[in-house]
Amino acid sequence: DTAVSQTPKYLVTQMGNDKSIKCEQNLGHDTMYWYKQDSKKFLKIMFSYNNKELIINETVPNRFSPKSPDKAHLNLHINSLELGDSAVYFCASSQGTGVYGYTFGSGTRLTVV
Amino acid sequence: AQSVTQPDIHITVSEGASLELRCNYSYGATPYLFWYVQSPGQGLQLLLKYFSGDTLVQGIKGFEAEFKRSQSSFNLRKPSVHWSDAAEYFCAVGNNNDMRFGAGTRLTVKP
Numbered sequence: 001d002t003a004v005s006q007t008p009k010y011l012v013t014q015m016g017n018d019k020s021i022k023c024e025q026n027l028g029h030d031t032m033y034w035y036k037q038d039s040k041k042f043l044k045i046m047f048s049y050n051n052k053e054l055i056i057n058e059t060v061p062n063r064f065s066p067k068s069p070d071k072a073h074l075n076l077h078i079n080s081l082e083l084g085d086s087a088v089y090f091c092a093s094s095q096g097t098g099v100y101g102y103t104f105g106s107g108t109r110l111t112v113v
Numbered sequence: 114a115q116s117v118t119q120p121d122i123h124i125t126v127s128e129g130a131s132l133e134l135r136c137n138y139s140y141g142a143t144p145y146l147f148w149y150v151q152s153p154g155q156g157l158q159l160l161l162k163y164f165s166g167d168t169l170v171q172g173i174k175g176f177e178a179e180f181k182r183s184q185s186s187f188n189l190r191k192p193s194v195h196w197s198d199a200a201e202y203f204c205a206v207g208n209n210n211d212m213r214f215g216a217g218t219r220l221t222v223k224p
Contacts, residue, residue, distance in 0.1 A: 042216055056211055097208055097209045097210055098209075099164050101162050103159075
């Protein structure tokens with residue numbers, strides 16, 4: 001039973017399209033995150049939500065909009081996709097402040113052509 | 114703001130040899146420190162963590178790490194590397210739902 005699951009695993013789309021990535025965790029955690037991993041493997045936090053409330057919103061284009069319908073789900077919607085959005089996007093979750101570490105999903109590889 | 118530096122982009126070791134991956138951090142208070150491993154095409158798996166107490170922490174898969182406040186370091190070690198340890202390793206620092214990662218060290222294991 002997967003702890004943090006993301007769908008889809010792969011996403012290939014054309015520039016200008018709008019797409020969504022879904023994330024669900026069954027760990028009972030109260031905080032969820034989106035990270036972007038670029039081609040050099042660098043991981044950058046994008047957003048974090050605690051109990052459906054946005055608590056971190058890094059410098060990310062406003063084409064990226066997270067949505068948390070409940071504390072077990074955090075979806076990422078991307079409008080007007082650009083070539084530079086190609087990356088692997090990871091969802092993660094944690095309990096409390098994250099002192100015990102995060103649990104990561106297996107990632108969504110987004111390719112914009 | 115917190116930050117993490119992993120000085121080594123790529124390390125190659127022979128199977129059975131010892132391993133040390135370096136990590137230096139910058140943080141205004143007592144840091145919470147982590148090491149994660151990422152196998153190709155996979156997500157990140159937590160190897161070990163430090164937030165208080167004994168400065169030598171044990172993790173999964175035979176890894177350990179030592180927190181040295183005076184050096185702002187949290188180096189990862191393993192006495193004998195196995196071929197299955199080949200992966201990308203990330204050091205991270207964080208608290209209050211804000212975890213920052215180093216750039217990663219890619220480990221190659223020679224037969």
